[in-house]
Amino acid sequence: MGSYGLELKDLEELLVNMNEKKFRAKQIFHGIYKDFIDDFTELTTIKKDLAIKLNEVIPLKHFKLVKRQISNDKTEKFLFELDDHELIETVLMDHNYGLSLCVSSQVGCAMGCAFCASGLLGLKRSLTTDEIVNQVVEVSKITKKRISSIVVMGIGEPFTNYHNVMKFIRIINYDLGLAIGARHITVSTCGIVPKIYDYAYEGLQTNLAISLHAPNDAIRDRIMKINHKYSINEVCKAVKDYIDITNRRVTIEYILLDGINDSHENALELAKLLKGLNVYINLIPYNSVNENEFRRSKRIDEFFDDLKKQGLNVTARKEQGGDIDAACGQLRSLNMHKK
16 A cells, blocks of 8 residues: 555554554654655654655555646646556646646546546546545646546546545545635546435535536446436435535536537426435536537537526536546546557
8 A cells, every 4th residue: 555545543553553653643744745855765854764664555546647638728637647557547626716636546447428528448446545635636747737626527437446536535635634615625436326315424524516417317328437327306306315414505516418408398307306405407518529429519508597586506517628628527547648
């Protein structure tokens, strides 16, 4: 295990087992996440022999940066190579409220959503906690900028890597570490119903986003394989229960596909489905993927107005990074970059 996969309590336990003082954990944690040390021997607050031991037991593993691209809108995309030579992508977005980082949770994706590039070659493996945290650390070090919010919306389905994603959240949220506020952390799922309930009982103040993308089962069955396991009604019931348990608003993500899910009737059906729930709908313009035939809707404004007239809270996502294939649904999995 690498250092970035350890919570403070894990580090404390490790030090006690090494016959070291427990309080050293906070000094080490500070060095890892505030000073961004590359090697434990850089720490002046601990003895050199302890630093050498830590380098052996919990090394500070670093990704190899394969490629960095910068969009015309300042969005940045980072292609990282992992220890086993697999590749992941991480995207840094510049908003008026600060910098937001979109992290990946898996190498590839098993969900197979028809419109998305990330799952074209399937799932290779889940990322370790160390590898998810490391994306935040590496981008912070490369850009020398403070990341203020995190979205777990990159490659992979976070709720099928649940344990590592929850540990990741606790590590980046910890005030002695990266200190990213809970309300500035969002996890997106395509609708793994049992894990929505697990997440509700975590006691976190983080955000939940549901990739719904359809107003009925017929359309969702066509574009999202997960709907064969968890129907729209099951997902919406879980969302309602999540809201009741947490008293937190949920984001409903809805990619508008030309002629598939963007009609006036679709909007009315979606409004009926979600009316009365504490949600807001985030309409997402579709970003093209060469391997499929879906096209961007021409009715984004009309669909927006249809929902507004039904009294729903709705926003249209600002497009970012499309010119470098860093926009929603465009992140690539596995070694597709080598093809």
